[in-house]
Amino acid sequence: MATSDVAVQNLADRSDQKKIVNDFSIQVATVNGSGSQSANNVLLRSIFRMGIPVSGKNLFPSNIAGLPTWYTIRASKHGYIARKKEIDFLVAMNAETAREDALSLSSGAAVVYDQPLNLEAVRQDLTFYPVPFDKIVAQVCPDAKLRKLVKNMIYVGVVAQLLRMDMARVEKEVQKLFARKPRALDLNMAAIHAGWEYAQASLTKTDPFMVEASNQTTGKIIIDGNAAIAMGAMFAGVTVVTWYPITPSSSVVEQLIDYLKRYRVTPEGKATFAVVQAEDELAAIGMVLGAGWAGARSMTATSGPGISLMAEFIGLGYYAELPGVIVDVQRVGPSTGLPTRTSQGDLLFVATLGHGDTKHPFLIPASVMECFTMAMEAFDLAERLQSPVFLLSDLDLGMNNWMSEPFEYPAEPIDRGKVLDAEELHKLGSFARYKDVDGDGVGYRTLPGTDHPAAAYFTRGTGHNEKAQYSERPDDYQANMQRLTRKFEYARTLVPGPEIVAHGTSEIGVIAFGTSHFAMLESRDQLAKEFAIETDYLRLRAYPFTQQVFDFISKHDRVYVVEQNRDGQMLSLLKMELAAADIARLRSVRHFNGLPIDARSITDDIISQEGK
Amino acid sequence: MATSDVAVQNLADRSDQKKIVNDFSIQVATVNGSGSQSANNVLLRSIFRMGIPVSGKNLFPSNIAGLPTWYTIRASKHGYIARKKEIDFLVAMNAETAREDALSLSSGAAVVYDQPLNLEAVRQDLTFYPVPFDKIVAQVCPDAKLRKLVKNMIYVGVVAQLLRMDMARVEKEVQKLFARKPRALDLNMAAIHAGWEYAQASLTKTDPFMVEASNQTTGKIIIDGNAAIAMGAMFAGVTVVTWYPITPSSSVVEQLIDYLKRYRVTPEGKATFAVVQAEDELAAIGMVLGAGWAGARSMTATSGPGISLMAEFIGLGYYAELPGVIVDVQRVGPSTGLPTRTSQGDLLFVATLGHGDTKHPFLIPASVMECFTMAMEAFDLAERLQSPVFLLSDLDLGMNNWMSEPFEYPAEPIDRGKVLDAEELHKLGSFARYKDVDGDGVGYRTLPGTDHPAAAYFTRGTGHNEKAQYSERPDDYQANMQRLTRKFEYARTLVPGPEIVAHGTSEIGVIAFGTSHFAMLESRDQLAKEFAIETDYLRLRAYPFTQQVFDFISKHDRVYVVEQNRDGQMLSLLKMELAAADIARLRSVRHFNGLPIDARSITDDIISQEGK
């Protein structure tokens, strides 16, 4: 299998080398279940702690053990943290893929490999570093059963030495990792040292790649998007969490359980939350809506197949006006698709989920920071709108480690929307659940248990009038549906607006969102530097679109909408809302092979559409 | 509750009457469960058999007995069979709604009513015919328990007399209905006669409405859309039918069971079909796909909520390429909505049903004739495309009686698509399930049980290569998805094209589909006659759109897309595919109060958009 989407390279003369510092990507090719994750983490964190911007991407198969896995670390002094198409430094640990892995490298790349693989025979234009892993591991690890695992730390030592990394830094990261496991610490440390020493003694560095200490990451944190969402949910005051395990969303809730157990238990030892592993996604969303109806801040996390199963209930949520937050960590569909690959493929489906006329707001975090903040916003929105609200993350954001500024404590208190309590009811005398009192399409609700004889109302998915009474009257139905449209317009004013970078001079605009953001940033630099094309940039952060989005589009001749799906789903959503004159400005850039989008793919596509 | 969407009328002077022949609507207001259906049928069929074009629409509540129901019969010498907003002749049998029913009539309408209701006090501008139903029924029906039922036939007699209908014709229809129930026949016949005689003796006709024999319906049949689909399915050779009861689709399968039992049993008494009442819609569609995979022509029928529940499986069907026909008899959503009202509200949802990038073809019958023919086409399409294909009917078409030319026996044999049998495999030696051999995106498949060692392949919803082997390779995934796009383009060439009526001179085009068709036809006449606006007309019959659709749009300045949903779903689908210049031509006309669309609503909307 290809390690990347770069075609197998032709041989080419090795070009003259000069030092390439803090600007390259490392790929570790191994098999899953072999325990390489800790090793890769040590590498990533060591470079990060040396002050160089990094990103790590895990490309793993959909099984538990024994299949090819690639972990890519990109170090970039420019701060580029999107996937880079080209691999500069390969660690080939997997016999099955080693040949193809090596063949798809660019000329000039370096390869550390397990000696018996004899990779140097494959090409002449790479730098090869054979390492006798088995021999080395046997020396540091007497227990044969553990060797497969410990072997990984040996490549950490080798790579660290070859890249001229700061060994003290590496040691610190290992110490952190194994802080509470002294035996493991000793073993792993010994392995790293053995690798380092082997490299120092037996390998001659001829590749150009080097790490040099910098100060670009001071104060920054590393976290994955799923954990950041979990954290946001906790600080949003979530009280009922339901889930059904599915890759890549499981860790949202697993991490959330961790946080909640630690920080959301009363001094008496009681939980201020309930987490339920439901029997499936239908049940998970049913619980969310039941809980939201009864007053809880409720959420579930899932991925595509779960979204499909939630369709009927989400329609109920829209029409019966029930709050709830649904986190969709998108993976490649349709159907089971590639469950361990990333995608932005659920946009259109989510926006109109459910039969009949439905419309749902969604938020699209582009960073772990936004995973945190938008998780909180989603809960406020859901309760203010009394409707299901989606948080559309993806596998790339959710399961990979990203660096970030530390998160900030929420400045605003929790907003629970329009809820009448007994006292207010007492003043009002009565209330009509679905009456548009404020003209924003949102009625006032009461919670079960409200101690007032007029508090109760009947919630249903069938036609109803303002007083929540059953009605099949054409006028009641139509008025209610029109109010729901008004509510959606109101949502437009509440959702986070786009982030815009505009010089005001460019005739070309680009629109991206979510994890395409970082590739987009890099691509804009490429366009500017390599092709002298300046672009204005709008990063969408939510649906429905706010007015700024329309304004941005109408201000540019050509607007490229960049997305990670086949059918141009965001483009479709835009077309549904835009005037024809503005639609004429739109162009589409799509990436949908399951790998995170990279800058080069965007740049190439735009350049070809620009006819350059 | 309003019987129609006409606002309650102000009093107005009764205009001078002249005879209005074969051009009016009758509404019978009653409660459901009271057995009025036979009576209404006799009325409808009698007028029909007198040679006048008719249509009947049942507006019923979502319960079993005791709530208001309205049945409307429109007689139209012009052949208009859409719902008419105004009621000309009311039969007010329901005390609960009688007042409002009468108040919403246009001035000059006639009202037959149950004497104790004292309706004549309500307005002065109507013609009132009080009838002492209880007294009359007591005379003809000694069994008190049956009187509620028999009462209905009395109004048939009254109305028949007042409209000057041909009593012999009425008698024939009653005879047909009760052919095998002599006691019921006698009782009902007596009731009709009693009604007739009462009217003749005690009522003086002062309204203008009359039925006169004509020859406009010679040779025509009357049938509901659901039965027509059932018939189509049987002649399509359906072999596996699964369902879960839901209004308004249940009768598709109930009628199909009837047909199959009668016409699809071998001389040995064995069934050439299997019908399963599944435990829910997830199971129903799972069975359809399993059966389609194993070679059956399989189908299910459902409505909105069922479609929502099928989302995950439909995505599997798209991606694993499994044939199956899904009949969606649309009702009002979202959620349970108005389960007994009509809508065209599932278009957008169905078109992209399932998470990830999915696209599904659908056919949209506008008549009972097309219910029959398109049901057959759907099966051919599903097997030729190896994909789920939807038939989007609606409650109005499915559950109401429509007149039609008799159906014609299919001219073409069944087309089962690309299936390799053992013999062909023997010649080929091997096959690759997902290889695009013919360039149309459709591979060849084999059925389980094919007696050849190379026949088997592995069907899955996960990534796969041409040989149906598991693959997570980016290139395999992308190539496969691109082939599926090709297949959808191929579908564009197979689905039925639109029906176009164009003079070639008009700058205004109108687009409608499904049951909006008849209101559209009438509205075009209104536009022409009342406003001198000539329109060209394109009736969509399928998605994806064929080239003619694009051509039609680009040939007109303004194109009104008429549909029965809130969000302009067909408009959205068009916008997704059209060039911006053509999108600029589109206007939207939407009707979404649960009542079948009527010509006047369309005309008014177009006129106001035309600024007239």
Next chain:
Amino acid sequence: MATTPTSNPPSPPGPKTNRIGLTVIDYKGGKTTLCAGCGHNAISERIVDAMFDMGVQPERVMKLSGIGCSSKSPAYFMNRSHSFNSVHGRMPSVATGAVLANRTLTALAVSGDGDSVSIGIGQFVHLMRRNLPMIYIIENNGVYGLTKGQFSATADLGSKLKTGVINDLPPIDICALAIELGATFVGRSFSGDKKQLYNMIKASISHKGTVLLDVISPCVTFNDHEGSTKSYKYVKEHEEVLNEVGFVPFFEDISVDYDPGTTTSVSMHDGSQLRLRKLEHEYDTTDRVGSMKLLHDSAGRGEVLTGVFYVDTQKPSFVELLNIVDEPLGTLPQELTRPGREVLDKIMQGLT
């Protein structure tokens, strides 16, 4: 203002009030839209009686249901309680969420055999496993009333529809299943047995886990299942007149009253016989395996056993297992649901 001291005047003979001072009117619902004589209406009445007599405050009750005639019935009792008529077959999940959001309320769920046993059996099974504190009434008529009488998964083997279709699949015994799966209060009654049903609901109100009541509730409109011996008398005599399904004859409610330990036969509207056997007073309701055997044996004899079959007051309920605070989660103040600044700081520290 006059301040003449008076002795307590004899209270005017007003309507009867219960221990919290409410009248039965305070427990009423909207006018039913179900068929006259439908068993479901009788059950609604028993709910009202039991809730009134137990003095449950209506505002402390939440009603939950799926979709079906039965699931509509919460609209016809206790208007002063919040109610959630959800989607078909998935009420258990909605109830679970609602109970977790507010554990202090009494959750009263009403569902049908189609809603709970056909489409809904998956959620039903898992609800039973969890022992969620709630009262779950299945108004069991063996058919889908609201969609005009198709068989549900509790239809008896050999039952016949008006259309002539015969049910050839075995019925699911809801009670045996519930006990098998872990429900802690399981009983069966009959909509027409006012006393037994009333008492069962009363008993349910104080139970701390899942109460599952399977209440046989005839569908007078579509229940022409041929029972043990007879066919639908009324139809038989008048069959020629009944020319269409659209006609719904008006039926009187059926009711029975018989002693524990005895068997009685009830004539259903369709003329068929329902053989009910009431458990003895001294029956041991804590013997799980024994109760299941009893159910299997009596089903084998063609009897519909009624009574409370199994009670377990020891098994922790789902909210106990989750160890949640005593107050409703839904209305906890921000102080309890949003950790302080120091917590975020601490987490951030750990991530650098």
Next chain:
Amino acid sequence: MATTPTSNPPSPPGPKTNRIGLTVIDYKGGKTTLCAGCGHNAISERIVDAMFDMGVQPERVMKLSGIGCSSKSPAYFMNRSHSFNSVHGRMPSVATGAVLANRTLTALAVSGDGDSVSIGIGQFVHLMRRNLPMIYIIENNGVYGLTKGQFSATADLGSKLKTGVINDLPPIDICALAIELGATFVGRSFSGDKKQLYNMIKASISHKGTVLLDVISPCVTFNDHEGSTKSYKYVKEHEEVLNEVGFVPFFEDISVDYDPGTTTSVSMHDGSQLRLRKLEHEYDTTDRVGSMKLLHDSAGRGEVLTGVFYVDTQKPSFVELLNIVDEPLGTLPQELTRPGREVLDKIMQGLT
């Protein structure tokens, strides 16, 4: 060309063939991608053995599954059979459709406890009711292997995950449930009991209704449930080194061999003990109520009973109930599936 007549030459010592002349290779599948030592692999091998020995033609078999490690396993046996790996929890419906389309094939379904008992219990229940002719194997490990080890609805009460989470909900006994619901061939085995499992599959092949085999199949990677006595030995000794879940140690297959009527304890990879009790040869497999009681009683004793519990060869299968033609519906010729012109004419006549 030489035409020298020869006597039959002694056939070269080739691989063993079965009664239809195929070798065991013809029953093999692709290389497994499951963890080494996973119980599911052992079950695949037994399927191959049984199918080979019974001489079932692989082209006459269709394999069906849902989603999970277990559900992947059809890719690892019998490549010459069509296979359908469908969606999570809904395989029973797919199987139903497939069997109806071609009743002449042997349907072999493989699923997991998560796939069939958690998400899938609804379809499972209804499949059992229908007695669809198929072999349904649940590879039961009490966890969701493929999503990294969360509890399924068959996890034992008190089981503990690596993360420390404890299962506090009662397990569903698939066999008792299947018998309750009407399955006609119900048994339980253990992936490591080669002989018993092999024989059970062999017996299944000729049964005419639903065969439900609950096969305990340890998940070596995520199964650290604390069983009766011991904890996960290997992990205990090296726990400090096992720093991440990503590491999957290589395990040998577990296997057992013991006599009917006896009890044996098996050491699982996690060091826990699984107590298996094999039914006596003379056990009465036709006593439905008795078999359920036996299962309940043995579960109460903490034993995992193995063997065939219940067989009913009389109950008609679903395809028999549907009275469909003997040939596959899927390939009936148009002559049989499209009625003639006269039929349409007749229907049209009736509508005028």
